Amino acid sequence: MIELTARTPFDGLLPIEAGALRLSEAAPARMTSLAPYRGRDKALSEALKAAHGMAFPAPNRATGREGARAVWFGQRMALLIGPEPDAGLTEFAALTDQSDAWAVARLEGEGAAEALARLAPLDLREGAFKRGHTARTELGHMHASLTRISGESWRIMVFRAFARTLAHEMREAMQSVAARAGV
Amino acid sequence: MRITCPICGPRDRREFYYQGAAVAIERPAPDAGAEVWDDYLHNRDNPAGETRDLWYHESGCAAWIVVTRDTNTHEVMGAELADDAKAERP
Numbered sequence: 001m002i003e004l005t006a007r008t009p010f011d012g013l014l015p016i017e018a019g020a021l022r023l024s025e026a027a028p029a030r031m032t033s034l035a036p037y038r039g040r041d042k043a044l045s046e047a048l049k050a051a052h053g054m055a056f057p058a059p060n061r062a063t064g065r066e067g068a069r070a071v072w073f074g075q076r077m078a079l080l081i082g083p084e085p086d087a088g089l090t091e092f093a094a095l096t097d098q099s100d101a102w103a104v105a106r107l108e109g110e111g112a113a114e115a116l117a118r119l120a121p122l123d124l125r126e127g128a129f130k131r132g133h134t135a136r137t138e139l140g141h142m143h144a145s146l147t148r149i150s151g152e153s154w155r156i157m158v159f160r161a162f163a164r165t166l167a168h169e170m171r172e173a174m175q176s177v178a179a180r181a182g183v
Numbered sequence: 184m185r186i187t188c189p190i191c192g193p194r195d196r197r198e199f200y201y202q203g204a205a206v207a208i209e210r211p212a213p214d215a216g217a218e219v220w221d222d223y224l225h226n227r228d229n230p231a232g233e234t235r236d237l238w239y240h241e242s243g244c245a246a247w248i249v250v251t252r253d254t255n256t257h258e259v260m261g262a263e264l265a266d267d268a269k270a271e272r273p
Contacts, residue, residue, distance in 0.1 A: 059190050059244070075190055075246040121195035135191070138198050138242035 009103035009160045013167040019178025021109040023170050026155065031098045032080045033073060034089065041076070044092035051086035062134045062147050071134050071147055071155075079145075103163035107154040107170070111177045116154060118173040120146060140169035184257070189264050190244045202237040204228070205249045208269045231255055237265060 010025040017023075036044040036056070045056035054064035057072040064070050064082075073079040085095055107115065113124040119140040123129060134147040142165060145157040158166045184196040204227050211219045228234075234254050240246050247265035252258060 060192070075240075075244040121197060136243045136245075137194075143242045 009163040010105060010167065013164060014105060016167065016171050016174065018171070018174035019109070019111070019181050021107065021111060021115055021174045021178060023105055023107050023167075023174065026104040026106050029082050029099070029104075030080075030084055031102065032085045033077055033096045033098050034070075034080055034085075034093045035077045035096075036093045040092040044089065047086070047089055047092055048080075051088060052080065052083050057134075060133060060135055062132050066149075071145065072136075073145060074136055101160055102157045103160045103166060105156045105166065105170070106149075107156060107174075108152060110152055111181060112152045112154055113148075115170070115173040115177045116146065116156075118176060119169055120144070122146075124148075126151070139166070140173075142166065142169075184259070186238065186248075186250055186259060187262055188240050188243060188246065189248060189262055189267075190246055191240065194240070194243060198240060198242040200239040200241040202239060202247075205235040205237045205265075205268070207237055208249070208265055209272065233260070238262075 008025055008028060015022060015024040034044065034048070034056070041056065048070065049055050052064070052068050052070075054068065054070050057063045057070050057078050059072055062069060062071040068082040071079045071081060079098065089095060113126070113129070116139070117124045120137050122135055122137055129135075129148055131148050131150050134145065136143070136145055138144065139146065139156070139158065142158045142162045147155040149155050156166070185193050186196060186199055187193045206223060206227070209223070211223050232253060232255055234252060236250050236252070238248050238250050240248060248262045249265050249268040250262045251260040253260065
């Protein structure tokens with residue numbers, strides 16, 4: 001019998017540190033996409049509030065808190081991160097387990113937004129992209145989900161198969177920012 | 184070039200995938216006849232001026248949108264969800 005070992009997406013790739021910046025792998029969590037059936041958006045939001053304590057997020061926003069978060073994830077879709085989804089939600093939405101499909105990293109430290117801005121075509125400055133804001137966007141040619149968790153802390157998600165590419169792209173961006181920080 | 188996605192807001196053009204003239208949402212009835220179907224499948228205008236194209240917000244929210252733009256001035260006049268554009272058809 002072959003003994004298989006479970007590996008996380010960034011196993012052996014992270015953490016990466018450069019200057020004040022640190023990129024690390026987020027702790028594995030249950031992730032479920034919620035896609036409301038036509039006309040059931042409001043009912044789903046109510047059920048989500050009752051079961052997990054957060055409303056269905058508006059476009060470009062995240063709701064909830066550490067451990068139980070809902071991140072807007074595209075046209076009429078949100079990603080529930082943390083809890084096992086309440087069975088009652090299936091009445092209003094299609095639920096899909098995405099836990100193993102994504103590589104999830106956390107970027108922290110001063111200059112985090114500057115590092116991400118090298119890879120994403122978005123205005124990530126604090127005035128425009130605040131805590132609790134999220135975006136589906138392009139990150140160095142990868143489809144990604146970016147969420148500002150707090151001032152200098154970001155949640156970055158890409159398809160699991162892109163873990164190595166993300167680590168590479170982020171290392172370059174972080175090193176460039178760190179190298180210029182002292183000038 | 185920036186396109187204002189009806190869901191995400193103004194975004195860089197590189198987040199989008201270009202599909203072509205927005206005739207795809209004007210699919211004729213199955214019994215419309217060979218000529219109408221030939222036109223739908225093969226014939227496209229090449230306007231100097233206002234044109235409507237289908238774009239896919241590939242790296243963003245994954246919505247199909249209809250963008251109205253001017254091929255002379257490169258002005259982007261507006262964008263709406265393909266779903267809505269289709270619903271508005273008579």
